[in-house]
Amino acid sequence: AQTVTQSQPEMSVQEAETVTLSCTYDTSESNYYLFWYKQPPSRQMILVIRQEAYKQQNATENRFSVNFQKAAKSFSLKISDSQLGDTAMYFCAFMKIAGGTSYGKLTFGQGTILTVHP
Amino acid sequence: DGGITQSPKYLFRKEGQNVTLSCEQNLNHDAMYWYRQDPGQGLRLIYYSQIVNDFQKGDIAEGYSVSREKKESFPLTVTSAQKNPTAFYLCASSIRGRYTDTQYFGPGTRLTVL
Numbered sequence: 001a002q003t004v005t006q007s008q009p010e011m012s013v014q015e016a017e018t019v020t021l022s023c024t025y026d027t028s029e030s031n032y033y034l035f036w037y038k039q040p041p042s043r044q045m046i047l048v049i050r051q052e053a054y055k056q057q058n059a060t061e062n063r064f065s066v067n068f069q070k071a072a073k074s075f076s077l078k079i080s081d082s083q084l085g086d087t088a089m090y091f092c093a094f095m096k097i098a099g100g101t102s103y104g105k106l107t108f109g110q111g112t113i114l115t116v117h118p
Numbered sequence: 119d120g121g122i123t124q125s126p127k128y129l130f131r132k133e134g135q136n137v138t139l140s141c142e143q144n145l146n147h148d149a150m151y152w153y154r155q156d157p158g159q160g161l162r163l164i165y166y167s168q169i170v171n172d173f174q175k176g177d178i179a180e181g182y183s184v185s186r187e188k189k190e191s192f193p194l195t196v197t198s199a200q201k202n203p204t205a206f207y208l209c210a211s212s213i214r215g216r217y218t219d220t221q222y223f224g225p226g227t228r229l230t231v232l
Contacts, residue, residue: 044226047222091161104221108160111158
């Protein structure tokens with residue numbers, strides 16, 4: 001079974017600064033996806049970024065980027081130029097792939113509450 | 119607008135009652151999922167369905183039931199056998215296929231047992 005660990009229950013950052021959220025995972029699979037989802041106070045889950053394990057290049061989406069270290073089983077999220085709207089709970093999630101498609105089952109970490117201060 | 123809708127937003131249930139949570143999507147997605155979220159915890163998978171008329175148990179299926187009679191709809195019934203049903207419930211959907219299984223979520227239903 002896969003496990004996902006987010007070791008930082010809460011973090012805070014000043015507006016316009018950079019913050020990094022940590023995520024580690026445990027799996028024996030070689031092919032999988034990793035995701036970061038954001039859940040603001042509205043509780044809507046929003047996809048932030050996605051990484052395919054077979055790709056060595058780190059994924060980037062505007063101000064959001066990841067540092068994917070496959071051997072270390074680490075998948076951190078960096079938020080640059082933090083904005084007040086980034087205040088949310090952030091979840092790291094793992095999805096196994098088999099036979100060229102996925103089972104579609106996401107395993108989530110416990111989440112990190114990020115607060116952006118003006 | 120394409121998306122996932124869940125209703126109701128808030129639901130109150132008396133102990134011993136069954137309740138059904140609605141999830142509808144017009145994204146033409148093949149797969150649909152139900153998750154439960156408790157305070158301070160991540161999401162846990164209850165049930166999922168990859169095609170119509172087929173579904174599988176997730177990690178915490180006991181006390182829940184689902185049906186998938188239409189591609190667009192995946193209702194979740196919380197039965198009286200669920201011992202601690204108060205939680206936030208999220209429905210998600212995805213295209214089923216090679217490397218395209220990113221899941222998109224609905225707005226959620228908050229269930230409270232009185």
